[in-house]
């Protein structure tokens with residue numbers, strides 16, 4: 203998802219607002235000055251057979267499997283999608299299950315839904331008179347028996363009562379559901395449709411009834427879809443057939459299985475060429491959109507067949523207005539689909555460069571963290587500002603320049619967190635948005651170097667400024683649906699994202715950090731990590747007790763203010779007294795300048811604060827100190843930099 207402040211056309215320099223030592227109201231209860239509470243062991247659930255001592259999955263780890271066979275038809279005249287599906291559900295848990303919980307996310311758009319009322323008029327709105335899913339038959343196939351399922355709907359949820367419980371450790375059922383819904387024009391900024399000069403662009407997500415997660419932590423997780431909180435989904439394989447009018451192009455998660463049936467011979471040839479090309483190849487060029495030669499002859503609708511394996515979701519887009527291009531990176535088909543409205547100018551490039559941006563994103567993150575696991579990556583221009591799905595993302599048709607790069611890089615960054623590493627987004631936005639903001643920061647610097655726009659990266663002074671605003675008065679670990687106002691952008695994205703930058707650049711150093719973060723990504727790929735699994739993996743792989751960091755950064759709203767209190771000469775050296783003026787503790791980055799021109803950089807471990815807020819460094823150097831600077835390279839989110847410098851008075 204795209205943070206509010208990164209919406210399109212806001213590639214503005216974000217100004218920081220460092221204002222002295224303004225106090226966050228939440229800091230009224232300062233920790234006792236010993237800081238012992240900050241350094242105490244961080245409370246985490248005890249390791250068990252499911253989740254191990256070192257943070258990885260334990261020997262008894264299990265998760266459910268949900269695979270889907272879906273047939274859907276798009277009727278643009280009514281903006282309706284009708285479908286039937288079979289959910290192949292496997293119970294790998296040690297529990298027998300007598301009921302099943304499913305998500306009906308289209309019901310967010312039913313007038314009077316919980317989300318419609320909570321989000322009245324805001325970004326997550328979207329209810330309209332015809333909104334909501336209409337269910338047809340719901341049938342369970344269990345142990346060779348087929349029976350109409352006893353079920354009830356409650357808002358965005360459905361519960362099915364099984365006639366007999368599913369066996370533990372391998373029991374299976376198939377659930378057959380028929381459904382239809384009218385596509386909202388604006389679907390909570392996550393899906394919807396956009397009218398263009400050459401027809402509607404449909405972006406389809408949260409569109410089919412699907413399983414809630416059953417896990418070892420909560421059992422069922424039937425949290426209603428309220429809008430702001432995102433998704434927690436099982437892994438499985440998807441076979442999806444989408445039938446659309448003949449003049450439509452359909453793009454989706456996974457591989458297109460039947461290009462010969464839905465493309466012209468020339469388009470099949472172009473697509474094959476794109477599969478081995480570093481250059482971007484037009485499959486449907488701008489001038490070809492809407493021409494008879496651009497579609498196979500005939501008049502009947504066409505059925506597009508897709509498959510993606512080991513995925514937590516499946517999304518798609520369809521339009522008669524699509525320009526479509528493609529390219530290859532290391533066997534992965536990179537594609538962009540966009541209407542004419544997405545084209546830019548040489549001065550302000552638009553979607554004609556999207557596939558080039560995709561190449562950077564897919565190759566860069568593959569090299570840094572984990573190889574992109576799916577066969578195809580599609581960027582779609584439409585009404586959605588920025589939203590991520592496995593192998594396909596939706597970005598605003600109005601995005602241009604660094605804004606388009608930034609949103610493409612962000613949404614596809616989500617293919618690592620949370621599409622690959624399947625965390626619980628509805629509870630822990632920071633484990634997907636925050637981690638993604640962190641990897642985006644380095645990706646932007648890699649692509650643009652120093653000309654990377656500030657809104658696409660993150661910095662200590664920006665964070666320090668925001669931490670003092672009312673928007674930052676809830677801790678990162680707050681569930682997204684409980685965040686006030688526009689708090690999500692800071693607590694879900696910026697603060698946790700910068701927290702990982704801090705861990706990497708100040709606390710652990712690049713080598714230890716990268717090794718640990720890669721370990722987390724690999725161990726939890728295609729699985730369901732909890733916050734404690736992340737915390738433990740980072741500690742185990744780096745060899746560091748980070749209790750003070752998790753507590754300070756993730757569970758409090760404390761600020762950081764390090765101060766040079768005094769510098770005293772003596773015959774054998776210089777005493778530099780430092781104080782910690784606010785609640786957060788961090789290592790100290792100290793620069794000392796001597797009158798002979800020498801500069802000494804000294805890093806002090808965070809443990810200098812373990813016994814109090816007052817620390818004196820005895821510098822065994824007979825040189826005459828003329829200047830002392832805390833955090834000279836602005837790596838720490840220090841809220842008051844006016845007390846970071848000591849300069850020897852000229853009279854001395």
Ligand SMILES: [Zn+2]
Nearest residue numbers: 203204205635
């Ligand atoms: Zn996001």
